[in-house]
Amino acid sequence: MISLVLGGARSGKSRFAEQLATHSQLPVLYIATATALDDEMAARITHHQTQRPLEWQTCECPLQLVETLARESQKPQCILVDCLTLWLNNQLFHYPQQNFAQLFDQLINSLEQTQATIIFVANEVGLGIIPLGEVSRTFVDEAGRLNQRLAQRADQVFFIAAGLPLTLKGPAV
Template sequence: MIQLILGGARSGKSRLAEDTAKKSGLDVIYVATAQGLDEEMQVRVLHHKKQRPEYWTVIEEPILLADKLSEIDRENSLILVDCLTLWMSNLLLDEDQKLQQNECEKLLNILPALKSEIILVSNETGLGIVPIGEITRKFVDESGRLHQRLGQIADRVTFCVAGFPMILKGDKQ
């Protein structure tokens, strides 16, 4: 089972993903993609840490997500990745201009082969106007392309608004 949960900032997407993981009855492995490179991001990371159960395994992986998923994959587990848009930012800001495309392809190829249940959390970035600035436009474009491709392989796609989930694809839980 692959689930993709999308939404804007503070839409309730992470809370939904965490609640779903808690209710699964499976061993949960939480993969965090954030990097606490400034004080504000460190506060955000700390906030998320406080919300997670202490018994979850937490792994930080800002770049090589597909490799990490392959490494930690196992039966009777659920891997929650939060979030893909921070991961995309990390990839796009790397010096290697091919890294983003290569890592996204690796992720798309590995997901269907995993034994774990997967929950992917990401910010929906395509609801606003076309942004000013090359890197911002590239971020929105590449995130949107990734979401579309993930939506095709996901069993369930959910969009969160104001704390309310809307099922776009798949059965209601």
């Protein structure tokens, strides 16, 4: 069972995804893709951490998501990836010249024989004016492509606004 939780900044998508994880009644592995590059980011990470159950396992994974999912998805657990778009951002920063279509193929393939319940959180970033500059456009393009690829593979897809879900795919909650 693979779920994708889409939403804007501060839309409540992380909290909604955390509720899905809790409802799975499985042990939860939380995969954090954020890294504390500055004080503001560190504060955001701490803010999120204090809202999660203490018994959840946490794994920091700014870049090696494909390898981590290939390994961890073999276990009967719930994996919560928060968030996919930040992982993409990290990939764009560290390996800007790579073939992203191929990277997304690898990500989808890592889910092939999953024994786990996996919940992905991702940002919707394409609904405003796209800023000038090639980097911003590439980011919007690849983030959109990644969301489409994963939505195709997912069993459930939600769009979150103000903490409330619209169901794009699968049974409504």
